[in-house]
Amino acid sequence: MNIVWFKRDLRICDNLALTEAGREGPFIPLYIYEPTIWVNSNLGNVHRKFLFESLQDLNADLSKLGQPLVFRKGDCIEVFSSIAKMFNIKTVFSYEETWSYATFERDVALRNWFRSENIYWRELPRNGVVRGLKDRNDWSKKWKERMDRPPEKEPVKLDGVEIRSDRIPGSKSTWRVDPIDLFRKLPGGRRAGESVLNSFITSRHTNYKGGISPPNKAFVSSSRLSPYLAFGIFSIKEIVHAVKALNNVMDTSDLALLKKRRASIRSFMSRLKWHCHFIQKLEDQPTIEFNNLHSLTNVLDREFCERKFVAWQNGMTGYPFLDACMRCLISTGWINFRMRAMLMSFSSYHLWLPWQQSASYLASLFVDFEPGIHYPQCQMQSGTTGINTIRIYNPFKQSIDHDPDAIFIKRWVPELKEVEPENLFKPAPILKKTGYPSLIVEEKESRLKAAEKIHSLKKVSTFQKESKKIFLKHGSRKKNFKNKKTSKLVEIQQSFDF
Numbered sequence: 372m373n374i375v376w377f378k379r380d381l382r383i384c385d386n387l388a389l390t391e392a393g394r395e396g397p398f399i400p401l402y403i404y405e406p407t408i409w410v411n412s413n414l415g416n417v418h419r420k421f422l423f424e425s426l427q428d429l430n431a432d433l434s435k436l437g438q439p440l441v442f443r444k445g446d447c448i449e450v451f452s453s454i455a456k457m458f459n460i461k462t463v464f465s466y467e468e469t470w471s472y473a474t475f476e477r478d479v480a481l482r483n484w485f486r487s488e489n490i491y492w493r494e495l496p497r498n499g500v501v502r503g504l505k506d507r508n509d510w511s512k513k514w515k516e517r518m519d520r521p522p523e524k525e526p527v528k529l530d531g532v533e534i535r536s537d538r539i540p541g542s543k544s545t546w547r548v549d550p551i552d553l554f555r556k557l558p559g560g561r562r563a564g565e566s567v568l569n570s571f572i573t574s575r576h577t578n579y580k581g582g583i584s585p586p587n588k589a590f591v592s593s594s595r596l597s598p599y600l601a602f603g604i605f606s607i608k609e610i611v612h613a614v615k616a617l618n619n620v621m622d623t624s625d626l627a628l629l630k631k632r633r634a635s636i637r638s639f640m641s642r643l644k645w646h647c648h649f650i651q652k653l654e655d656q657p658t659i660e661f662n663n664l665h666s667l668t669n670v671l672d673r674e675f676c677e678r679k680f681v682a683w684q685n686g687m688t689g690y691p692f693l694d695a696c697m698r699c700l701i702s703t704g705w706i707n708f709r710m711r712a713m714l715m716s717f718s719s720y721h722l723w724l725p726w727q728q729s730a731s732y733l734a735s736l737f738v739d740f741e742p743g744i745h746y747p748q749c750q751m752q753s754g755t756t757g758i759n760t761i762r763i764y765n766p767f768k769q770s771i772d773h774d775p776d777a778i779f780i781k782r783w784v785p786e787l788k789e790v791e792p793e794n795l796f797k798p799a800p801i802l803k804k805t806g807y808p809s810l811i812v813e814e815k816e817s818r819l820k821a822a823e824k825i826h827s828l829k830k831v832s833t834f835q836k837e838s839k840k841i842f843l844k845h846g847s848r849k850k851n852f853k854n855k856k857t858s859k860l861v862e863i864q865q866s867f868d869f
């Protein structure tokens with residue numbers, strides 16, 4: 372008997388493990404809910420809800436094919452060994468996981484156990500992440516080759532296997548998900564994902580370029596596919612192909628609109644590639660979850676301060692726009708890229724807190740938490756990678772640029788509803804009367820102090836040498852990067868609309 376072990380690939384379409392297992396006869400489709408992994412990976416209720424909704428849909432899809440999902444809770448070696456007592460397990464099919472350090476360690480132990488039990492573990496590539504990548508220069512080409520292949524077809528029929536399943540928590544996925552409210556926590560599952568994808572493909576993508584930085588607009592203009600990608604409700608390849616198909620059916624009569632849509636699609640496609648580009652970093656260096664990428668940044672004297680952390684955590688820093696973003700994130704489980712960057716940068720620069728605790732906290736809030744994107748991004752916004760331009764976001768400037776009428780602020784910080792917008796974009800003693808906290812730190816002073824500390828590090832003679840090594844291992848390649856001087860080898864993110 373074989374097993375298909377579902378993890379974060381909760382779909383029957385474009386699932387290579389399913390295709391490959393199907394070629395070799397009957398198999399058990401298995402999901403293991405592993406409490407220890409959840410505790411050690413910053414996962415909580417927002418993720419659990421999304422997961423169980425997704426499993427309900429997966430179970431419904433598999434049941435239609437003839438074999439429901441087998442759901443088990445527990446340590447994975449114990450679960451596999453209990454199944455091994457009932458069946459002679461030959462091969463376990465799964466994808467190659469690049470996730471938290473806890474899953475990395477689990478896989479080391481599991482590999483040894485499989486070996487001792489003579490079970491073959493066939494791990495198949497996931498998305499564009501390349502296991503055992505030797506040379507970053509080849510990565511882009513490999514990514515493209517993978518994305519150009521057609522998505523795997525879903526199986527037509529599965530042979531039933533006599534095995535019991537524990538009950539999947541949550542209710543059956545019989546509810547209608549259309550229309551989805553993009554301003555609330557998104558529901559999990561393939562049906563909900565299809566609804567989000569369809570609305571993006573049919574109309575929402577038009578305003579993607581230019582519409583993803585202001586947080587109010589971003590809720591609609593961004594694809595909002597991130598949790599569906601993080602849980603593998605869709606593969607990246609499925610989205611790439613869906614967008615390519617859109618290119619072929621676009622109305623060409625309105626040239627201005629066509630140009631706008633094409634620019635948006637290009638911009639969106641570059642993010643899909645970034646998705647894998649970032650996860651590749653964690654694949655190549657799993658310690659990115661804990662350790663500064665650039666070792667010389669270890670000397671930065673960041674110190675945990677509970678008072679500052681708690682204020683930041685609860686959206687009570689005295690910076691209206693920043694607090695609005697945090698409160699919005701707590702309520703909806705999502706915030707757009709620029710605001711994530713601002714939240715992280717404020718914690719790491721203005722408050723001078725170590726990035727690790729802040730990153731863990733944000734991970735527990737993001738429904739789309741994806742360690743391979745999250746930790747490198749958090750380090751990027753904290754100045755510890757050595758290869759990225761230092762960007763310290765001033766929350767006042769961000770609010771003027773992206774919420775000029777303070778609509779977003781007033782929505783999420785209701786105690787400031789009656790305050791004139793201009794008093795929300797600068798230090799204003801008048802806010803005290805509303806009961807809203809005063810500024811936790813002075814903006815300019817703390818920003819300049821942080822910038823000075825980070826920039827002075829770059830003057831250390833060995834800094835650039837290590838940066839170059841990091842770039843060669845992890846940096847994104849532009850066409851002419853080989854001719855660039857070491858000091859110019861920064862990972863450029865022009866495509867992020869800064």
Ligand SMILES: Cc1cc2nc3c(=O)[nH]c(=O)nc-3n(C[C@H](O)[C@H](O)[C@H](O)COP(=O)(O)OP(=O)(O)OC[C@H]3O[C@@H](n4cnc5c(N)ncnc54)[C@H](O)[C@@H]3O)c2cc1C
Pocket residue numbers: 583593594595596597598600601639642643645646647649706707708709711712715737739740741742744745746748749752
């Ligand atoms: C501090 C910080 C932490 C982040 N943590 C996560 C995380 O845990 N999970 C996560 O999916 N994204 C993370 N991001 C990246 C980005 O903010 C989100 O992917 C994006 O906001 C998700 O919304 P969307 O699906 O509408 O994005 P879209 O703009 O529609 O992009 C489509 C997809 O491309 C990928 N993508 C988009 N932007 C990036 C990026 N900058 N880097 C890598 N991939 C990208 C995502 O998979 C996204 O779903 C983080 C960014 C920052 C600054």
